[in-house]
Amino acid sequence: MISIFPPDIAHAAAMALLATSFAGSFITAAFGIGGGIAFLAACAVLLPPAAIIPIHGIVQLGSNSVRALMFMRHLMWSALPAFVIGSLVGVAIGGSVVVSLPGWVVQSVVSLFILWVVFARPPKWLAQWPLVTGLISSFLTMFFGATGPFVAGYVKALKLDRHAHSATHAALMTVQHGLKVAVFGVLGFAYADWAPFIVSLIAAGACGTWVGKLVLGRMTDHGFHRILNGILVLIALRLIWGGLSGFL
Template sequence: MGDLMVMPEGLSLAAFWALMATSYAASFITAALGIGGGALLLAVMASLVPPAALIPVHGAVQLASNAGRMGMLLSHVHWPALKGFTLGSILGAGLGGLVVVELPPAIIQVSVGLFVIWSVFSKPPKWLSRFPVLTGGISSFLTMFFGATGLFVAGYTKAQNLARHGHVATHAALMTVQHCLKVVVFGVLGFAFGQWLWVVVALSVAGLAGTFSGRLVLGRMSDAGFKRALDILLVLIALRLIWQALTG
């Protein structure tokens, strides 16, 4: 692969294969547990991908992952849930794009680390689930800085009181909208997606494989024990990321 494709600046071959394994594992976790994979992928990417490329590349991979999940369950998507959320997401992503370009790399790394820790120990306010425009706006604004805001959107999706397949499909559709807007905004801001394109495609394929594997073992594991181990791993990775930013 090294002879056919040039690694993007700041990404080593070893880091690429580590990201491939993480993308598979992250999609496996999301398919098996419903949430958590995006935060894991973000935390690992933050240690291996240059800070300037972290959020846009993560967004592109998550766009492909969620779009694939939505496509598998397209008939179960609750389309009315997307109306207000999409409007808010357009406003939030646009506003976030005006601010994110001014942040130094170390601030982004520390912010991502703190956000990952927060996502483990806290929950979004319940009132967010009642106002789709506000939920879309706040989560899309934050995703421009932190990347993995599926936790916010999950609360809104849960409030729709959908059947299991409808919940998974609708959450994937909402996140597809959000990540699509993020990719568009970063493209307008001048991020060079071209040199990262083959990496995004490779990670997306690994993620798709993880999704299929996760669906096969869904319900065959101890959710509580698995989630506890995932939370510990996320906190350790986040603390390491914060330490790197503060000492670098």
């Protein structure tokens, strides 16, 4: 009998990751952002270091793919082509760069960007530059893992309703995580060894997305954006704290 649990982690840790995958997908589907960061935090605590970014990436690929399919009729397709081109360039650069950016630098820059998007009025050009968003976020994701809040800043500048926001953000993150997973596969990460557990994590995330979609349907656009802003601020403050801790 094939066990879904990989040999490198304890069963309790595996169950905690399954629960976090469900909860993270629920949060992202219902409130627009936050689930990827929560799942990355769990991965950082419970997975071997070499597996953190690849496993996070492939599970988020599955989660965002499911969310994009569930909300497909609301998707803003015009945002995809330029974002895909930028993401291809960003992932290629990130996968070939030898040096890593200091973690505290990445955290600080992303947190300031998030706070700017929430509290300032984003300039019109931000909504018109998906290529730049794709390039920068895809480069950063090779080192940082979860750049969903960065992409959410761009999507927020598009001023979409709650369903279109969720659909478009999910599609863009599917592109980004798909490219990242492919690069880590080329670099030699053995996804096959983790396959049963990865499928289970994605299934748990799909259930969370379905429940989150039901919650989203009961919200108003105004309520959705208020909660989204609140979550983004909390993420930004956590990143600032992490950046200061890393610097000091």
